[in-house]
Amino acid sequence: MEDEKSKLKEALTFETQLKHLMIDKKLKVGNKSNALKVLKKENYYRLSGYWINFVDNNDIFYQYITFEQIYSIYKFDKVLRGMIIEIINDVEVYFKTRLANYFSLAYGADGYMDDSNFKEIAKNKHRNLLKKIEDLKNNNPNNLIIKHHKTKYGGDMPLWVVIELLSFGNVSKLFSMMTNEDKKNMVKQSYKNISYTYIESFYHAIAYFRNQCCHFHRLYDVKHTIKMLLYKTPFYDPDKDNSSTFYFIYVIILLNPNHDLGKRLIFRLLSEFKKTKVDKKKYGFPYNWKEILEKANGYCIDIH
Known part of the structure; x- marks a missing residue:
């Protein structure tokens, strides 16, 4: 029997992407307005490559990291x-x-x-x-x-x-x-x-x-x-x-x-x-x- 493929994730609005980062993944965001502007011009998936080292095994951000720090590295x-x-x-x-x-x-x-x-x-x-x-x-x-x-x-x-x-x-x-x-x-x-x-x-x-x-x-x-x-x-x-x-x-x-x-x-x-x-x-x-x-x-x- 063939393994069932996982279902692709649903597309999210830019506003929902930010909420997902802040609420579900516990990322600290200093300036929500600026963070939203960043998400609107930089692909969420592209940015995600820069935070893989700042999350735990449950994909939750460490308390010391902020959106601004990640974007600075980017x-x-x-x-x-x-x-x-x-x-x-x-x-x-x-x-x-x-x-x-x-x-x-x-x-x-x-x-x-x-x-x-x-x-x-x-x-x-x-x-x-x-x-x-x-x-x-x-x-x-x-x-x-x-x-x-x-x-x-x-x-x-x-x-x-x-x-x-x-x-x-x-x-x-x-x-x-x-x-x-x-x-x-x-x-x-x-x-x-x-x-x-x-x-x-x-x-x-x-x-x-x-x-x-x-x-x-x-x-x-x-x-x-x-x-x-x-x-x-x-x-x-x-x-x-x-x-x-x-x-x-x-x-x-x-x-x-x-x-x-x-x-x-x-x-x-x-x-x-x-x-x-x-x-x-x-x-x-x-x-x-x-x-x-x-x-x-x-x-x-x-x-x-």
Whole structure:
């Protein structure tokens, strides 16, 4: 006999949602009017991800927590995601720029289309990537870049153009398909204080982390499922902590080509921590996080 499915919960008005929190779940609310406004603009289910650590086994809130405290954490998470995405954008552009330049000089503008320029074991992945590129062309016929190259070059595109159409994740896959010798040479030309094995691990994870941030995933009190290699520097030893939000920020800052943007991130973190009084440990921040990030800012980038 099949197990019976549980019945879906009934939809609630915003006013009833607030009453449910206050009466049924015993949540303290300092300003009911403001709380109602929050529920009207932020999905109840989205907010619920931030209070799972503040309820007992009966789903009742602990007496010390308030709606305002939970919303403060939620807002900090939102600001943090925005700051991280801003830096990742520059990290991504730098990676794409240096990869396209190295590979094109080594194998020609369209050398990426020849599977003999990649690892022998990567033939299937290479075939899938070329299909992805063709799909992008076919699905975006009105894209000005695609239209221009179809008219003038019969649809052929050099790598430095193609790479702008590919997602961060697909570019990290392209790097992983390169021969170890090419990875080593590219990293030597574009980075310092780091080997290609770390670069491969880091960019794969950063692509994942960017998606987490873009899709509003919670960063507070989370152990990220994707693990990076542990990277020890003279100023920081992660000591097996490669799944915290702080470790991801640390790695992103290491690969940040925009020093001023990195400094701005640190300043904004200081400001937000003071304003919200969020528990930094829930993000994996060590006590000397500011000093670590200041020294990590662009530590692995070599622009000369």
